[in-house]
Amino acid sequence: MALLDQIKYQFKTGGVSIKIIYINVLVYALFLILGNIFALMKWNPQGINNIDDYFSFNSSPLIFLKRPWTILTYMFLHGSFWHIFNNMLIYFFTARMYEDLMGKKSALSTYIIGGFCGAILYLITHNLFPLFRDMGDIPMLGASAAVMAVFVGLATYTPNFEVMLFGIIKIKMKYLAMVWVAFDIVGLSNSDGIAHFAHLGGAFWGYLYVSNFKKGKDISYWFDNFITKMSGLTTKRKIKIVYKKKKAEKKSSVPNSKSRQEKVDDILDKIKLSGYESLTKEEKDYLFDASKHI
Known part of the structure; x- marks a missing residue:
């Protein structure tokens, strides 16, 4: 069972x-x-x-x-x-x-x-x-x-x-x-x-x-x-809502808090709009690196 x-x-x-x-x-x-x-x-x-x-x-x-x-x-x-x-x-x-x-x-x-x-x-x-x-x-x-x-x-x-x-x-x-x-x-x-x-x-x-x-x-x-x-699939991404305590209103030391998947989604959206060649070298490298972690 x-x-x-x-x-x-x-x-x-x-x-x-x-x-x-x-x-x-x-x-x-x-x-x-x-x-x-x-x-x-x-x-x-x-x-x-x-x-x-x-x-x-x-x-x-x-x-x-x-x-x-x-x-x-x-x-x-x-x-x-x-x-x-x-x-x-x-x-x-x-x-x-x-x-x-x-x-x-x-x-x-x-x-x-x-x-x-x-x-x-x-x-x-x-x-x-x-x-x-x-x-x-x-x-x-x-x-x-x-x-x-x-x-x-x-x-x-x-x-x-x-x-x-x-x-x-x-x-x-x-x-x-x-x-x-x-x-x-x-x-x-x-x-x-x-x-x-x-x-x-x-x-x-x-x-x-x-x-x-x-x-x-x-x-x-x-x-x-x-x-x-x-x-029943949806193209809308789930929005993550994070509640923070007022006393902890310090800026995060992490410059980008997006997950790997969210970053990949953003890059894919850019490809759909402008094509693969519109990506920067950093974006291409990030996408290729992300595929290695799947």
Whole structure:
């Protein structure tokens, strides 16, 4: 019971990235249970052989028109333990930093719109190229496109940020992103069960969104506003009111009492208004240093 309470607390108080991870894990567990029940009972509603198919994104435009919700639901489904483990592991180590640098709304919209872009490119390419058309209607599921959007978005924002790969290889984010994108480009014509075009669709959105953000353009503001209304997120920062005793009305020896997050928020606001290049060297250094403490 203590573990359950801890999970509830983390879900309630955690950021968008933590919530997305918990939702993915919960959905995976739920569909694993339901899938076994359907198989044991030999239930086959509407001719669906696998319950996942009803929520997976299909390469057939007709099936998509019948199940429009799948463009959202597919990015929260996974076909195996290792599928969800790999996706959530990558997402865990990148999304927290991305959310801290870009904010809650951007973290959520990048994940979802990245998934949308992946699905749309998957649909177009599987009906455009004969190689895929000959394969018939193929359902797709997984958070890979959405995770790719966040990953490439972070690499675009902090290209020179260094990470330790496997704990032994120090590599910059931009090179790590290039390797992942190159892997998908090389595998475009492979029949390996990996939706490489969907990954590239997510990568495209991550790069497009963040590169515009650094120029002071928020190209997802319309979607961010929609998500804000639907999810209850707010752009207003909480105002901290500090009551001081009258006898302690001495000026603080600390020149700036803002927290690190508040300073980062101010810098991000400046980027939105005037672009990344409008930052002073000190502000750029502070933002980069703040990303190391996430």
